[in-house]
Amino acid sequence: MTSPVGLTVVGLCTILLTVGILIRGKVNPIVPMTLVPIAAALLTGHGFGDVGDFFGEGLESVMNVVVMFIFAIIFFGILQDVGLFTPIITWLMRLTKGNVVAVTTGTAAIGVVAHLDGSGSTTFLLTIPALLPLYKEIGISRYVLITIVALAASVMNMVPWGGPLGRAGAVVAEDPNQIWVKLLPIQAAAVILVLIAAALLGMREQRKLRARVAVNAGGAGVRDDAAANPEAGSGVDVDRLATEFAARQKEERDKAAYTYRRGRGVV
Numbered sequence: 001m002t003s004p005v006g007l008t009v010v011g012l013c014t015i016l017l018t019v020g021i022l023i024r025g026k027v028n029p030i031v032p033m034t035l036v037p038i039a040a041a042l043l044t045g046h047g048f049g050d051v052g053d054f055f056g057e058g059l060e061s062v063m064n065v066v067v068m069f070i071f072a073i074i075f076f077g078i079l080q081d082v083g084l085f086t087p088i089i090t091w092l093m094r095l096t097k098g099n100v101v102a103v104t105t106g107t108a109a110i111g112v113v114a115h116l117d118g119s120g121s122t123t124f125l126l127t128i129p130a131l132l133p134l135y136k137e138i139g140i141s142r143y144v145l146i147t148i149v150a151l152a153a154s155v156m157n158m159v160p161w162g163g164p165l166g167r168a169g170a171v172v173a174e175d176p177n178q179i180w181v182k183l184l185p186i187q188a189a190a191v192i193l194v195l196i197a198a199a200l201l202g203m204r205e206q207r208k209l210r211a212r213v214a215v216n217a218g219g220a221g222v223r224d225d226a227a228a229n230p231e232a233g234s235g236v237d238v239d240r241l242a243t244e245f246a247a248r249q250k251e252e253r254d255k256a257a258y259t260y261r262r263g264r265g266v267v
Contacts, residue, residue, distance in 0.1 A: 002044060015034055017032070018033060062198070074116075077117070087246075088110075090115055091131050093106065096134075100209065103131075107152075111123060112155070112194070114127050123153045124153075128149065134238065148198045152194050158190075164178060165183075213226050
């Protein structure tokens, strides 16, 4: 078990067993993530003293990444709580003017901005409530909304304070910031590809809306006003939806009793 092949097999089995237990959801995640690696270490002939040394070395290698994670979560959490991203999102919503292709492309842009904190949960909690009413008004599939936001989040998750890059930096013992600098051209190209994919999805939804209008007009003679003119976003009051989103965000900040510090001095 101490040969390179044996250690590789034990390592893979440890990962598979841990993931399998986590998927079942029967125990607290701390239990399999603690006991399974310890059991694997004992199986390969290491003692508890060696396990303690492994723990110390591993903690030392990821400490810088952990500190950066804590800072990013607190910093971007504060920015979101005080409403920094709200004007940007409302501006992008108004910029689409209800046009189907512009809405889907704007969704990608909003997803990119919202995921600057590197947290998927905050990205979806910020973008879905803001854009879902707009998608319903126009008649665009909600699966398209989820797909575009997920694509944008996956690309922006390459920021240094995001999970994947931090873990990669810990494994290869390199600063995540240095890895990110090398990945910046790829990330920029990926953002462009996300915008292109969003535009293509918008064109597909536009064709579906036209087909729906044709069926309604040739059947019962009842037109779907929201889809009657996909290019112009007929019947969709984008300004109202953006204003309602901004009002909801302000109401949440008021409930949390957030206040802005005024003046130049700090007491």
